[in-house]
Amino acid sequence: MNAELCFTQGAELAHKGDALQALELFHQAISLKPDYAEAYNGIGALLININNLNEAEFYLQRALELKVDYPEALFNLGTLFSRTSLLEEAEVCLRETISLQPDFPEAHFRLGMVLKQMERLDEAEKHLVLSIRLRTDFKEAEFALGVLYLLQGQYEKGWKGYELRRRIFNTCDSRCNWKVEDLTGQKIVLFHEQGFGDAIHFVRYVKEIEKVASEVVLFIPEQLKRLISASFKSITIETDEKMVGDYNFSCPLPSLPYMFRTTLDTIPSPISYLKADSNLISKWSEIVKKEIKDHSFTIGVAWAGNPNHKNDKNRSIPFHVFKQLFSLQTVNWISLQMDEKAADLQTVSHQVLDFHENISDFAETAGLIENLDLVITVDTAVAHLAGALGKDTWLLLPIDPDWRWQVKGQESLWYPTIRIFRQIHRGDWQGVLAEVITNLEAKLKRNNQFNKIKGN
Template sequence: MNAQSHFNSGVEAAHKGDALQAIEFFRQAILLKSDYAEAYNAIGALLINMNNLNQAEFYLQRAIECKENYYEALYNLGTLFNKTGLLYEAEICLREAINLDSNFPEAHFRLGMVLKQLERLEEAETHLCKAIELRPNFKEADFALGILYLLQGQYEKGWKRYELRRQIFDSFDPGLRHWKIEDLIGEKVVLFHEQGFGDTIHFSRYVKEIAKVAAEVILLVPKQLERIMSSSLKNITIHSDEKMVGEYKFSYPLPTLPFLFNTTLHTIPKSIPYIKVNNDVIEKWRNIVEKEINVNNYKVGVVWAGNPNHKNDRNRSIPFSTFKPIFSIKAVNWISLQIDDRVNELQTISDEVLDFHEYINDFSETAGLIENINLVITVDTAVAHLAGAMGKETWLLLPMDPDWRWQIQRQDSPWYPTIRIFRQLHIGDWQEVLARVTVALEAKLKK
């Protein structure tokens, strides 16, 4: 076989989803033709998808060396830099690719995403719109444009595009079509969770709005949320098992409800608190906490990291070594609200921070603990939504390029009146954020 034949076999293997076999064919092609730019580029693109970014960069740089003005390889290298957080380098590569081929929809899309992360939103919109112009059925770009509008509080333009997530991402869906509000009058309606715990808590504020028109409402949630939703939504049937629902005709995923109700910044349902925990759980945690603390001290609950499997965890979570200095503030009972493996990071300062994670098996327990705390300081996790929905004073620590619901620049939240936002001013700079939090907390303690 010659180099071209090996390359063709690699393309065929890649189309079949066999990345390792494809890479082997491409490498065989390179052995026969050492300057085979397309083979280097193909390996680089596959390695990006496999998250083997260091090796991918080598192959993409080699492709660019072997072929002048190779805009496809520049696009892939820009994508790689985007994934590794090198946003300015990503922008340079993607702009160069677009200069070589201005009708490259994927490059306009990726550049739009990079510019969004840099919070240059007008430029981001221009490139996302260009991507859609070049490829009218570019769902990912249209969805990203919707997120951009939501981020700016332009909900009227954002919600419809937000619905494209149903076509792009895999998620639980009963497979039934959605309905208008007037269709639901006097009917049985099933609402089901989608995405993460925080999203479910966030959008559950709409359940009571559906209950105003429907005869019966059933809410499907993850098991960890079943008890707290049952105590919060007294007249709603809560299940974690779809088999318990029975037959139904009308259904909605929770994140579709803002679109259904044509929500604007001024019509957000914010009857806070809308998440409530039973008194016996609150009392249980009062007894647990008071045995361990100085009752005269201020009680602060903390979360420094989210789910490590979350796609944006690298940006939203704070390294424990960076977060740790805040615990030196005196006259505070520090209480960890972490419940994952990152709790183990507390071992080095176990005398300074109380850890009750062994007692917590669902969000009802977390809520009971939060009710016995004065202030929650957290990164963007489900705990932020839980505390905000409970009406607890919460300080939210946000990276640049935050989730759409927190918008840009503002220090408050239109969704949660008791949340105060501390934002990164520079990409990845958590030390400056925590310095501001420290000053604010010390000022609060003096009062």
């Protein structure tokens, strides 16, 4: 078998998703033809897909050494740099790709995504729009453009693109071909989609649906059932899709803003639309009182989100940085971290109460949060839960935040009790934590003064 045939067969296998066999054939091609730039590029692209980024860079750089002005290899290298947060390097590679091949839609798309991360939103929009013009049915780019519009508060333009997530991520098949008035006197089934935080965020629309439909069934994960049941007592909640019964209308929760044509002025944002169960509030009050001997300020914290989230490395805070908060020892600290990251607490000498082994679902977490004075958290389900409960919450955000937090300002359009602390420089959590500590010290001082006045 000659080198070209090895490469051709490898490319076919790569297209079918058989990365290991494709890698083997690309390596075989190189052994037969050591200066085979296309094979090096093929290996680099596959290694990116399986997240072997360090090794991928070697093969892509080698491809570029062997073949000057190689747009595909430059594109792949730019993609790699974007995945490792080397955004300036990614921009250089992608712009060079486009200069060599101006009609390369994927390069415009990738550059648009990089520029969005760099907060150069007008430039990002330009390249995303161009990528869509160059490639018909480029749903990933259309979705990204929709999210960009939502981030900028252009909701009228953004929701339609946001709907494409259902085609990209193969979410539940749901028939959103209705208008709100069609629901009058009808049964509708609402489905959760994406993560727990998204379900908590969008479930606010159930109140709007209830005003029209005669019967509402909500299909959600087991971990949310007790919490949602305590807050929406007149709807049916199921965790088994087989139990939802027959229906003519349905909708995933994240599609409800689109169906209601939500604008900045019509966001349903009651101070609290979720309610913790009173028995669980009392239960956690007793637990906390046993552990805390005084009545000083009590703060719940979460420093990390789901590690499988695509933006987790940016939105979660390394614990060695976050733990400086605990140096304020006039505060009672309670961890709201519910996963393996709770083990980070073993590295702190200050007392931080940790109940994660006794918390089975979000109803328990809600009961605990209602016994706190403040929640300080990164962008994770805890932030949505605390905001939905109307709890005073400080949210710590990276440079490139989720669309619902927008790019500027301290206030949240969706949660009136959330205050936002943003990175000024990419990756600089130290500056965010310093600002949080300064504001927390001022808040504690005001709280002490209030208590003295109250006591007098």
